[in-house]
Amino acid sequence: DIRKKYASNISHELRTPISTLKSHIEAIMDGLWEASPEHLSILMNEINRLATLVDDLKDSFNLDEDSISLNKTTFNLSEDINNIIISFTPRLRKNNISIAQNIEDDINVYMDRDKIKQVMYNILENSIKYLDENGKISISLKIFTKDRITIRVMDNGIGIREEHLPFIFDRFYRADESRSKETGGSGLGLSIAKSIIKAHDGEIGVNSVYGEGSEFIIDLPLNST
Numbered sequence: 339d340i341r342k343k344y345a346s347n348i349s350h351e352l353r354t355p356i357s358t359l360k361s362h363i364e365a366i367m368d369g370l371w372e373a374s375p376e377h378l379s380i381l382m383n384e385i386n387r388l389a390t391l392v393d394d395l396k397d398s399f400n401l402d403e404d405s406i407s408l409n410k411t412t413f414n415l416s417e418d419i420n421n422i423i424i425s426f427t428p429r430l431r432k433n434n435i436s437i438a439q440n441i442e443d444d445i446n447v448y449m450d451r452d453k454i455k456q457v458m459y460n461i462l463e464n465s466i467k468y469l470d471e472n473g474k475i476s477i478s479l480k481i482f483t484k485d486r487i488t489i490r491v492m493d494n495g496i497g498i499r500e501e502h503l504p505f506i507f508d509r510f511y512r513a514d515e516s517r518s519k520e521t522g523g524s525g526l527g528l529s530i531a532k533s534i535i536k537a538h539d540g541e542i543g544v545n546s547v548y549g550e551g552s553e554f555i556i557d558l559p560l561n562s563t
């Protein structure tokens with residue numbers, strides 16, 4: 339059943355940008371729509387969306403909880419999170435988003451570094467995507483007990499309606515129709531994040547109030563076996 343649903347979700351997700359491309363190109367060929375740079379850039383956006391979707395799909399296939407393979411090393415997670423925040427700074431400035439960070443120094447962990455970074459990117463990307471005016475994000479990393487850490491990413495964005503909360507970590511699930519269309523995500527980011535955190539024996543959860551904001555909480559063992 340899961341496989342069937344997955345296949346039908348995939349074809350549904352791929353069909354929309356493909357049919358947009360098809361009808362627009364037909365209109366150009368029929369002389370009904372001018373092949374101006376402006377029009378071509380609309381088509382290019384659809385192609386980019388397809389490319390993102392295919393990349394996300396590849397990750398999500400590779401990240402099935404039971405088959406996911408981790409390449410663990412010891413690294414300084416505090417430094418990595420600080421660097422990720424720095425890499426987002428130009429976009430935050432451009433969109434007038436303020437960020438408060440509370441990153442405990444020198445937390446060394448034994449995890450799959452690239453995959454944990456990907457989780458942070460997915461969650462931060464979302465916080466930015468679903469912000470309104472006067473956006474604020476806060477991010478913290480703390481030792482929770484002597485062998486566990488907690489990462490929290492909070493935003494004062496659009497929030498998530500209660501009825502959507504149980505599903506937002508499902509593949510392809512997108513809660514806010516209009517905003518989701520506008521932002522053009524794939525609905526895969528959080529499902530990928532969840533698979534990665536689960537593979538590290540961790541937990542990921544969300545608190546959210548519609549219209550007020552959301553908080554994503556990740557709890558991980560410092561050294562997962």
Ligand code: ADP
Nearest residue numbers: 464465468506512513514523524525526527528
């Ligand atoms: P998407 O590509 O749609 O962003 P995700 O799997 O990353 O897919 O997220 C699933 C859905 O959860 C999103 O479509 C959005 O409706 C909701 N969501 C995720 N993060 C946030 C957030 N920080 N604020 C509000 N809604 C969010």
